[in-house]
Amino acid sequence: MDPAGSSKKNSYTYEDAQGIAENILARVKSHPKLAIICGSGLGKLADMVEDKEVIPYGDIPGFPVSTVPGHEGKLVFGTLSGKSVVLMQGRFHCYEGYSAQQTTLPVRVFHLMGIKTLFVTNAAGGINRGYNVGDIMVIKDHINLAGFAGVNPLVGPNDTRYGPRFPPMSRAYDLDIRKLALSLAKEMGFGDFIREGVYSALIGPNFETVSECKYLQVVGADATGMSTVPEVLVAKHCGMRVFGLSLITNIVIDEYDAESTANHEEVLQTGEMRSKDLQKLVAAIIQKLDL
Numbered sequence: 001m002d003p004a005g006s007s008k009k010n011s012y013t014y015e016d017a018q019g020i021a022e023n024i025l026a027r028v029k030s031h032p033k034l035a036i037i038c039g040s041g042l043g044k045l046a047d048m049v050e051d052k053e054v055i056p057y058g059d060i061p062g063f064p065v066s067t068v069p070g071h072e073g074k075l076v077f078g079t080l081s082g083k084s085v086v087l088m089q090g091r092f093h094c095y096e097g098y099s100a101q102q103t104t105l106p107v108r109v110f111h112l113m114g115i116k117t118l119f120v121t122n123a124a125g126g127i128n129r130g131y132n133v134g135d136i137m138v139i140k141d142h143i144n145l146a147g148f149a150g151v152n153p154l155v156g157p158n159d160t161r162y163g164p165r166f167p168p169m170s171r172a173y174d175l176d177i178r179k180l181a182l183s184l185a186k187e188m189g190f191g192d193f194i195r196e197g198v199y200s201a202l203i204g205p206n207f208e209t210v211s212e213c214k215y216l217q218v219v220g221a222d223a224t225g226m227s228t229v230p231e232v233l234v235a236k237h238c239g240m241r242v243f244g245l246s247l248i249t250n251i252v253i254d255e256y257d258a259e260s261t262a263n264h265e266e267v268l269q270t271g272e273m274r275s276k277d278l279q280k281l282v283a284a285i286i287q288k289l290d291l
């Protein structure tokens with residue numbers, strides 16, 4: 001299947017992204033400085049938004065469309081904790097058939113719309129044996145496993161209007177917002193299920209084999225998923241402040257003869273179960289943030 005209705009696109013010019021940004025801004029009253037990408041089953045974060053203005057992805061020329069259950073495929077503009085925001089209710093993944101450049105086009109569009117801070121959220125499998133289903137992990141770093149295999153949205157000609165050819169990626173996840181999130185989570189009584197750890201991403205769409213899980217444990221990952229990393233690379237390349245949360249929707253299976261298997265339904269159910277807590281945490285962080 002060709003999800004975008006056109007062939008897989010491996011590059012967009014600055015002007016392509018600028019055209020999409022202008023098209024979007026012309027349709028909405030608010031011009032936010034903060035964007036939030038909602039992970040699988042986490043689209044309910046948009047329930048908190050007031051004075052909503054909604055644009056389905058299909059109405060935005062040149063924008064990809066969502067093909068995965070739990071990703072509605074809408075941009076939701078409005079106010080959250082008194083601040084102007086835009087949420088992506090649904091992200092794009094390479095396993096849908098999109099290139100890394102297509103999955104991250106929205107981040108460049110956000111940059112050209114004036115977004116300075118990006119919140120990324122995702123559903124992830126717990127690799128760390130101390131984690132439980134329903135834990136919320138503040139992302140302190142990531143391992144770009146797809147990058148090791150050559151999948152990286154920054155591959156290709158570099159447009160210095162976005163950023164440098166060789167962007168640093170240490171301190172990718174903003175330390176001040178991480179500290180704020182951890183302390184707010186404790187104040188809110190979330191101490192038993194708030195964590196801080198390392199997110200790793202494979203391409204998917206299959207869940208990991210047992211040996212792959214064991215490998216991820218050895219290399220220092222605490223959680224694993226199929227997204228987020230490309231978005232963060234592009235956001236950092238164009239100078240955004242980035243904060244990330246993983247919801248641990250399942251614990252990865254690391255025993256060869258275990259009978260249970262990972263499945264997307266469990267991922268979506270855990271998203272539903274923790275959605276109110278995630279909403280409260282995100283709202284509290286945004287309230288305290290200088291944008």
Ligand SMILES: O=P(O)(O)O[C@@H]1C[C@H](O)[C@@H](CO)O1
Pocket residue numbers: 038039040041068091093121122123124204225226227228263264267
């Ligand atoms: O978009 P995210 O990374 O939250 O979605 C995860 C990875 C797969 O898309 C899906 C598997 O259940 O959830």
